[in-house]
Amino acid sequence: MSALTVLNPATAQPIATLERADVAEVDAAVSRAVVAQRRWAALPPGARADALRAFARVVEEHVEELARIEVQNSGHPIGSARWEAAHVGQVLNYYAGAPERLLGAQIPVPGGIDVTFHEPYGVVGIIVPWNFPMTIASWGFAPALAAGNAVVLKPAELTPLTAIRLGELALEAGLPEGLFQVIVGSGSVVGQRFVSHPDVRKVVFTGSTEVGTEVAAGCARLLKPVTLELGGKSANIVFDDADLERAAAAAPGAVFDNAGQDCCARSRLLVQRSVYDRFLELLEPAVAAWRVGDPTRDDVDMGPLISAGHRDGVASFLDGANVAFRGSAPTGAEAGDGFWFAPAVVLAAPGDRIAQDEVFGPIVAVLPFDDEADAIRLANDTIYGLAGSIWTENLGRAVRVSRGVRSGVLSVNSHSSVRYWAPFGGMKASGLGRELGPDAAEHFTETKNVFYATDAS
Numbered sequence: 001m002s003a004l005t006v007l008n009p010a011t012a013q014p015i016a017t018l019e020r021a022d023v024a025e026v027d028a029a030v031s032r033a034v035v036a037q038r039r040w041a042a043l044p045p046g047a048r049a050d051a052l053r054a055f056a057r058v059v060e061e062h063v064e065e066l067a068r069i070e071v072q073n074s075g076h077p078i079g080s081a082r083w084e085a086a087h088v089g090q091v092l093n094y095y096a097g098a099p100e101r102l103l104g105a106q107i108p109v110p111g112g113i114d115v116t117f118h119e120p121y122g123v124v125g126i127i128v129p130w131n132f133p134m135t136i137a138s139w140g141f142a143p144a145l146a147a148g149n150a151v152v153l154k155p156a157e158l159t160p161l162t163a164i165r166l167g168e169l170a171l172e173a174g175l176p177e178g179l180f181q182v183i184v185g186s187g188s189v190v191g192q193r194f195v196s197h198p199d200v201r202k203v204v205f206t207g208s209t210e211v212g213t214e215v216a217a218g219c220a221r222l223l224k225p226v227t228l229e230l231g232g233k234s235a236n237i238v239f240d241d242a243d244l245e246r247a248a249a250a251a252p253g254a255v256f257d258n259a260g261q262d263c264c265a266r267s268r269l270l271v272q273r274s275v276y277d278r279f280l281e282l283l284e285p286a287v288a289a290w291r292v293g294d295p296t297r298d299d300v301d302m303g304p305l306i307s308a309g310h311r312d313g314v315a316s317f318l319d320g321a322n323v324a325f326r327g328s329a330p331t332g333a334e335a336g337d338g339f340w341f342a343p344a345v346v347l348a349a350p351g352d353r354i355a356q357d358e359v360f361g362p363i364v365a366v367l368p369f370d371d372e373a374d375a376i377r378l379a380n381d382t383i384y385g386l387a388g389s390i391w392t393e394n395l396g397r398a399v400r401v402s403r404g405v406r407s408g409v410l411s412v413n414s415h416s417s418v419r420y421w422a423p424f425g426g427m428k429a430s431g432l433g434r435e436l437g438p439d440a441a442e443h444f445t446e447t448k449n450v451f452y453a454t455d456a457s
């Protein structure tokens with residue numbers, strides 16, 4: 001075991017010291033999970049539904065507490081953190097409907113009855129990143145539990161506190177011991193053990209494309225299914241027929257929300273050449289009005305970056321870049337030792353690093369395009385394909401472009417990416433599989449087909 005010190009990114013001060021689990025502890029947790037899962041799956045579907053509703057209620061009663069922990073640990077503005085904590089309750093409630101609706105098929109065959117069953121995998125390992133510690137965790141554990149699995153969950157070392165609290169709340173709500181366990185430790189130890197442990201039968205990974213590729217390769221060796229939610233370089237496409245005022249007012253939130261540490265961040269702003277100058281004129285005051293500061297305050301849009309190291313990485317994207325204008329960030333005594341970074345708008349060309357690589361920080365690259373075909377070509381001109389937005393008042397164009405962009409989650413005249421009722425996930429290097437939506441619980445099951453012979457002979 002080794003000690004892990006957790007920092008508040010707004011102050012760089014320690015807020016908790018935890019012990020990292022080692023492989024033996026992961027193995028012991030998986031053994032407990034195996035036992036708990038058998039009992040859980042044997043419960044009537046209604047009893048599992050009730051247990052998840054009880055968990056949702058307890059989360060709802062603790063929204064303020066969870067939100068305040070997230071503000072301290074992740075630097076999310078309190079308003080966002082409250083939304084995230086409430087979202088966990090909503091996701092649990094939504095998937096509480098799944099145990100009683102995991103419908104199989106009855107298939108017409110000769111000589112008998114053919115029926116499919118959705119069998120849980122057993123133990124599911126969920127590896128969570130630091131950018132949205134609560135919400136991303138719930139997208140895995142809620143449908144996995146609903147489908148009759150046990151869950152072992154590894155939060156990121158930088159942001160383990162809300163996940164630990166959710167594990168406690170599950171027990172308070174009456175979920176059985178061992179069914180949902182949060183294991184703190186490093187990715188290379190705990191996360192890797194989820195990949196290599198024979199009793200962890202499915203892995204859900206959210207994080208970098210680089211590590212996700214390794215996780216998938218490890219899972220392949222054991223023929224273990226894996227869901228991957230990886231990076232993004234999403235385009236915000238603004239056509240000359242768009243409501244430019246609305247599009248410009250919404251653009252900062254689309255990329256600077258959560259300090260840009262969002263896999264769905266619209267970090268490329270593609271603007272039709274005929275309105276390019278006008279759009280930048282509208283964008284500048286919107287960026288200036290974006291409030292960066294103490295995340296405990298209700299009137300703040302953006303807090304600090306997650307760590308000093310990450311801030312260095314983000315800052316490196318401005319080396320040699322053509323910065324058009326920047327927003328503000330705390331300075332002097334107000335800033336303290338926090339990991340602040342003022343949002344930046346960069347004028348870029350398609351091949352530039354800033355136009356290709358995920359920054360995961362509050363920097364947006366602006367690129368002009370000529371026409372619809374050019375917009376689609378540019379939008380698809382990265383290895384990623386997670387999210388994107390299209391701003392136009394032309395319905396036919398909205399349909400054509402949304403069908404042409406190779407991304408998993410698109411919105412028209414909006415920047416919304418996550419609605420738990422709808423599937424979420426990426427194409428190309430942005431991922432594999434989908435989370436959320438009506439089918440997510442089924443993704444945590446294997447289909448079993450049984451033929452019952454009815455012929456007498």
Ligand code: TAP
Nearest residue numbers: 128129156157186187191192207208211229230231263360
């Ligand atoms: P990763 O290193 O990919 O970390 C994500 C999660 O995977 C963490 O819980 C991490 O654990 C764990 N992990 C690390 N190495 C592992 C391994 N070998 N096997 C299994 N699990 C492992 O991401 P990061 O370092 O936090 O961020 C790096 C970049 O990834 C970001 O700058 C951004 O571009 C991207 N990113 C994307 C997303 C989304 S939502 N797509 C989220 C976060 C980051 P520990 O960190 O606790 O050791």
